[in-house]
Amino acid sequence: MHTFVAPTKSGMKLHFRKASPADAKILSELIYDSGPDAWEYVFTTRTRHAKEFARYALGHYGGEFGYDCHTVVECNGRMVGIGAEYTGAHALSFMWNGAKQILSFYPFPTSLVVMVRGLQAESVMKLPKKNVHYIGHLAIDPDYRGLGIGEKLVAYHMENAKTFQRKKIELDVAETNPRAKKLYEKIGFILVEKVRSRIQRKIGNTKIKIPSHFRLRYS
Numbered sequence: 001m002h003t004f005v006a007p008t009k010s011g012m013k014l015h016f017r018k019a020s021p022a023d024a025k026i027l028s029e030l031i032y033d034s035g036p037d038a039w040e041y042v043f044t045t046r047t048r049h050a051k052e053f054a055r056y057a058l059g060h061y062g063g064e065f066g067y068d069c070h071t072v073v074e075c076n077g078r079m080v081g082i083g084a085e086y087t088g089a090h091a092l093s094f095m096w097n098g099a100k101q102i103l104s105f106y107p108f109p110t111s112l113v114v115m116v117r118g119l120q121a122e123s124v125m126k127l128p129k130k131n132v133h134y135i136g137h138l139a140i141d142p143d144y145r146g147l148g149i150g151e152k153l154v155a156y157h158m159e160n161a162k163t164f165q166r167k168k169i170e171l172d173v174a175e176t177n178p179r180a181k182k183l184y185e186k187i188g189f190i191l192v193e194k195v196r197s198r199i200q201r202k203i204g205n206t207k208i209k210i211p212s213h214f215r216l217r218y219s
Contacts, residue, residue: 012075014149016156019070021059023079027070028055030082034139035174038125040208041201042117045110056105062097064090070137073153080144084137085157087166088130117201124197124213125172133161135171138180150180154187158218169218174211181214189216 019027032039032051043050057065064086073081086094098118103111128134135157140150154171161169171189173181193215200209 012147014152015074016153017072017074019058019067019072019082021067023067023072024055024058026079027058027067027072027082028052030079030139030141031058031065031070031137032139033142034082034137035125037174037176037208038121038210040203041199041210042121043114044203044208045106045114047110048106053102053105057098057101060097060101062093063101064094064098065101065137066097071153071156073140073149075144075149078141080141081149081153082137082139083135083153083157085133085135085160086128087132087134088128091127094127120199121210124195124199124210126195126215128170131166132168132170133157133164133166135169138171150183151187154184167219170215172213172215174213176211181216184216187218189218191215192217 028051031054036050039050039054043053054065057063058067058070060066061068064084069084069086069090071083071085072079073083099115102114102118105111106114125136135154138150138153140153158169169189170192171184173184175194191214194212195215196212197210200207202208
């Protein structure tokens with residue numbers, strides 16, 4: 001998973017690198033955009049917003065939201081994209097580190113409520129099998145969308161899958177994001193499962209629902 005530079009269709013050069021704790025402030029905004037409904041449902045409470053937890057988790061090692069499994073996309077020194085990659089073999093460490101981060105960030109018993117909501121979300125966006133290279137938390141800065149950056153980011157992770165000799169690559173996309181689904185299908189991903197969701201809660205006067213998701217696979 002080395003650092004490399006790739007041109008986009010717009011002629012801009014992109015720099016891909018592993019995330020670090022110092023990136024947490026900016027990356028928390030981007031990772032939230034990868035699935036705002038799910039982030040709100042799981043991590044927003046009466047006293048803390050989901051972006052606050054994202055920043056905290058991205059500043060720490062380990063877990064599904066730790067900096068170590070994330071990739072940063074830079075354009076002219078500006079962080080413009082984020083992605084993550086892992087396999088089902090990370091499930092136990094994700095559970096352990098994720099629980100530690102939640103218990104450290106939220107007061108008891110709110111932390112337990114957040115963990116239950118997290119398990120509910122995982123029933124829609126399931127962890128992959130051990131031999132599958134999973135790509136997640138994909139998001140591009142709104143000012144840089146439509147420039148081919150998302151496609152390059154997915155390609156970067158796909159190359160990493162080859163490095164690890166993982167033949168199956170999977171990702172999830174929300175039913176409410178047809179533009180992203182179309183991009184992934186253009187790359188060669190195909191639909192293998194649709195997981196319907198009825199998970200929802202109210203935050204103040206706003207109803208938050210985790211949308212149904214498509215699991216797509218490239219092999």
